[in-house]
Amino acid sequence: MFFFILWGKKAIRRRMGYVADFCPVCRGPRRFQLSRVAMASHVFYIPLREEMAIAHHRICNDCGVQLKANLDAYESISKRRADIEALRKQTYPRLLDICAERFRIENKAAPVPDTLTAEERVALIKQSIMLMSQVVEQRFSSTRLDKETWLALLGTVIVVFLTRQVTESIAPDLVRPVFMTLLVGGAMVTLWTFATASRRFITRKVVPPLSNSLKPLQPTPSEINAILSELKSMRYKIGSKLRSEDLLNAIRAL
Numbered sequence: 001m002f003f004f005i006l007w008g009k010k011a012i013r014r015r016m017g018y019v020a021d022f023c024p025v026c027r028g029p030r031r032f033q034l035s036r037v038a039m040a041s042h043v044f045y046i047p048l049r050e051e052m053a054i055a056h057h058r059i060c061n062d063c064g065v066q067l068k069a070n071l072d073a074y075e076s077i078s079k080r081r082a083d084i085e086a087l088r089k090q091t092y093p094r095l096l097d098i099c100a101e102r103f104r105i106e107n108k109a110a111p112v113p114d115t116l117t118a119e120e121r122v123a124l125i126k127q128s129i130m131l132m133s134q135v136v137e138q139r140f141s142s143t144r145l146d147k148e149t150w151l152a153l154l155g156t157v158i159v160v161f162l163t164r165q166v167t168e169s170i171a172p173d174l175v176r177p178v179f180m181t182l183l184v185g186g187a188m189v190t191l192w193t194f195a196t197a198s199r200r201f202i203t204r205k206v207v208p209p210l211s212n213s214l215k216p217l218q219p220t221p222s223e224i225n226a227i228l229s230e231l232k233s234m235r236y237k238i239g240s241k242l243r244s245e246d247l248l249n250a251i252r253a254l
Helices: 085-089 100-109 118-138 147-170 172-195 199-216 221-233 244-253
Strands: 007-023 030-041 046-060 067-069
Touching: 007 046, 007 085, 007 221, 030 085, 067 118, 085 172, 118 199, 118 221, 147 172, 199 244, 221 244
Parallel strands: none
Antiparallel strands: 007 030, 030 046, 046 067
């Protein structure tokens, strides 16, 4: 008799609380959720012993971008989701002084983007897209089913099951053809829903914060296309999944 034990180490994330910090995508002070990432020994993926932290991350509560966190910068960590001004005073009172130069650039861009140099504009546009690229890479690092795909799958199972029960009682000879028709139809709907999941994610989670970020800079179609083409050639998923027309239309609608 053999007994197999699955053990090893894995990275685990622990939520630490909230801090205020500058978000380069939102272009201002924002509330971040602070997390501690550490390696832990596990047996059958159940953590047993946590070792020292290997990284600290902060995730913006508004746009969802994940950035590295420097714990030494914060005076404290809040356990509750306070408003941004109260959180700044409690956790990072020197934020406005530390990021004074970045705020100066943002203040130039907000009213009149033409006051920025060409290098500053392109750098800020590319930075926002690169930061949101992290969100895209994380989402598509593994296969996931979104809400619509799960609903299509569940709906297919329920409809096929209930219809079969009804058909058996009123038209037993039609059970097989009706069952196969509904099964194939449901499978096609589920596959289509799964195939369009990436576009739904980009439209809902990437385009809105990115369009808000780029609105003050008023990027041109050629600038957006050039950056996305470059990222696509570098095999960043955002380069192929984000449509420039969707982003530009969202910017114009703001």
